[in-house]
Amino acid sequence: MHHCWLNGTITDVPSARFHFNDLGVLRGYGLFDYFQTYNGRPFQWDWYWERFERSARILRIPCPLTKDQTRQVVEELFALQGGQDCAFRFLLTGGFTDDSISMHTPNLIIVTEDLHHDKPGEHENGIKVMTYNYVRDMPMLKSIDYKHLLILRQDFERKGVSDVLFHKDGYISELSRSNVFIFKNGRLITPMDDILEGITRKTVLQLAQPDFSIEVRPVTLQETLNAEEVFTTSTTKRVLPITGIDKYVIGNGKIGPQTKILLDRINELVKNW
Amino acid sequence: MHHCWLNGTITDVPSARFHFNDLGVLRGYGLFDYFQTYNGRPFQWDWYWERFERSARILRIPCPLTKDQTRQVVEELFALQGGQDCAFRFLLTGGFTDDSISMHTPNLIIVTEDLHHDKPGEHENGIKVMTYNYVRDMPMLKSIDYKHLLILRQDFERKGVSDVLFHKDGYISELSRSNVFIFKNGRLITPMDDILEGITRKTVLQLAQPDFSIEVRPVTLQETLNAEEVFTTSTTKRVLPITGIDKYVIGNGKIGPQTKILLDRINELVKNW
Numbered sequence: 001m002h003h004c005w006l007n008g009t010i011t012d013v014p015s016a017r018f019h020f021n022d023l024g025v026l027r028g029y030g031l032f033d034y035f036q037t038y039n040g041r042p043f044q045w046d047w048y049w050e051r052f053e054r055s056a057r058i059l060r061i062p063c064p065l066t067k068d069q070t071r072q073v074v075e076e077l078f079a080l081q082g083g084q085d086c087a088f089r090f091l092l093t094g095g096f097t098d099d100s101i102s103m104h105t106p107n108l109i110i111v112t113e114d115l116h117h118d119k120p121g122e123h124e125n126g127i128k129v130m131t132y133n134y135v136r137d138m139p140m141l142k143s144i145d146y147k148h149l150l151i152l153r154q155d156f157e158r159k160g161v162s163d164v165l166f167h168k169d170g171y172i173s174e175l176s177r178s179n180v181f182i183f184k185n186g187r188l189i190t191p192m193d194d195i196l197e198g199i200t201r202k203t204v205l206q207l208a209q210p211d212f213s214i215e216v217r218p219v220t221l222q223e224t225l226n227a228e229e230v231f232t233t234s235t236t237k238r239v240l241p242i243t244g245i246d247k248y249v250i251g252n253g254k255i256g257p258q259t260k261i262l263l264d265r266i267n268e269l270v271k272n273w
Numbered sequence: 274m275h276h277c278w279l280n281g282t283i284t285d286v287p288s289a290r291f292h293f294n295d296l297g298v299l300r301g302y303g304l305f306d307y308f309q310t311y312n313g314r315p316f317q318w319d320w321y322w323e324r325f326e327r328s329a330r331i332l333r334i335p336c337p338l339t340k341d342q343t344r345q346v347v348e349e350l351f352a353l354q355g356g357q358d359c360a361f362r363f364l365l366t367g368g369f370t371d372d373s374i375s376m377h378t379p380n381l382i383i384v385t386e387d388l389h390h391d392k393p394g395e396h397e398n399g400i401k402v403m404t405y406n407y408v409r410d411m412p413m414l415k416s417i418d419y420k421h422l423l424i425l426r427q428d429f430e431r432k433g434v435s436d437v438l439f440h441k442d443g444y445i446s447e448l449s450r451s452n453v454f455i456f457k458n459g460r461l462i463t464p465m466d467d468i469l470e471g472i473t474r475k476t477v478l479q480l481a482q483p484d485f486s487i488e489v490r491p492v493t494l495q496e497t498l499n500a501e502e503v504f505t506t507s508t509t510k511r512v513l514p515i516t517g518i519d520k521y522v523i524g525n526g527k528i529g530p531q532t533k534i535l536l537d538r539i540n541e542l543v544k545n546w
Contacts, residue, residue, distance in 0.1 A: 019287075020291045059420065111293075137418075145410075154376075
């Protein structure tokens with residue numbers, strides 16, 4: 001049974017009192033963040049908090065808790081998990097409104113969720129993605145705006161893909177909920193613009209630093225299709241190979257040796273977190 | 274006391290059972306519509322329904338009720354209003370989810386709200402708006418995505434404006450929740466692209482048809498600033514003059530004579546609806 005903290009009250013999730021009269025529901029005015037614990041410790045807590053606070057600042061929704069207060073809530077909720085590692089979702093909306101538009105007191109929800117489990121074979125065989133001409137609206141912040149993904153994913157099964165790669169004017173930006181990297185002539189390259197700066201992206205850049213040349217710059221769709229290796233990074237995916245883009249096979253259709261090095265490194269990092 | 278219909282159950286609004294575990298809240302995956310009754314009859318019911326259904330189709334959220342079933346719910350809720358005219362909001366989201374992303378059963382909410390009341394003097398003196406470089410994402414549908422407005426409106430009071438006029442690449446599209454028209458050399462002109470096709474816009478075009486030359490075409494910001502008259506249309510605003518855009522005064526800062534004709538016509542139409 002998962003628990004949540006909603007505006008100061010901790011309950012089990014089904015008992016949480018909410019109402020549709022919320023600016024998240026009525027006006028899509030909300031943001032979130034999401035992280036996991038390893039060995040009972042929130043992964044990269046400082047970075048996740050910093051990003052959550054930045055998203056709130058850009059959307060201009062005041063965050064009702066300080067970093068320390070939030071950490072305390074996280075510890076309380078974690079204790080209710082009986083020592084099991086879990087995921088945390090933070091959700092901050094404009095709050096309940098009396099006229100469908102005015103913000104009064106934001107709603108902050110902190111909720112535990114099951115850990116994500118890797119699909120069997122996924123990290124060896126990689127995933128296939130479709131491309132889609134789009135740049136997220138305000139990509140630098142983790143808003144709740146995923147309408148394009150929710151539309152597109154209804155075709156994923158039919159298309160044999162599990163995610164979507166956004167591109168615009170010839171340049172790629174990111175997947176629906178994760179960053180993208182390519183290897184080209186042994187150099188590790190990742191887009192710099194129109195992305196959410198992922199915490200796992202930042203972690204992987206650090207892990208790669210000692211042994212790889214790194215380029216953070218605009219990346220074309222064409223060089224992505226021609227790359228030696230392509231992979232995506234996120235909290236749940238860690239380092240996950242992309243072996244198919246539309247009808248193109250990337251590399252030999254399996255995880256590439258350079259991607260494997262980074263996957264091993266992040267697996268080692270979270271194992272000992 | 275207003276009432277709502279939520280997935281088959283009618284209750285007073287505060288008693289409605291909802292949960293944050295909804296794809297509207299978690300993923301901004303929702304749409305809505307909004308209309309008023311006049312003399313106990315929903316205004317332009319056929320057109321509003323058609324638009325609601327179109328929004329749902331584009332967002333690929335199945336609507337759980339047919340047009341006739343929905344009309345019956347509207348009548349039941351109206352009866353609970355004791356014969357008072359009111360507004361109706363339809364809200365359709367991706368529904369509750371068990372993994373924060375998968376859609377199962379959509380949530381449909383039909384709720385009555387207070388009628389909007391004109392601000393004193395507003396239709397005589399018009400409103401002032403600020404400009405903002407932006408086109409709504411998927412403007413043809415009435416999604417719940419209003420994050421830019423919710424950010425911008427925190428500065429409205431300081432800027433002395435009450436709304437925002439979106440423009441991009443030199444062309445205007447719409448206000449945050451309403452359409453825009455200009456009069457130029459006696460011709461009535463309104464943008465054709467990147468807009469939500471408002472029901473009041475359509476009504477006004479019909480009312481103008483007998484006496485005005487009409488152009489539905491791309492409209493530049495420059496010609497808007499130089500227009501003889503500018504006005505906006507929406508369910509709640511009907512025909513509302515815009516007399517200031519950023520630092521520019523439009524016309525003589527009062528409702529113009531041509532706008533006045535259209536305002537009178539729509540007031541007459543709703544009075545006798």
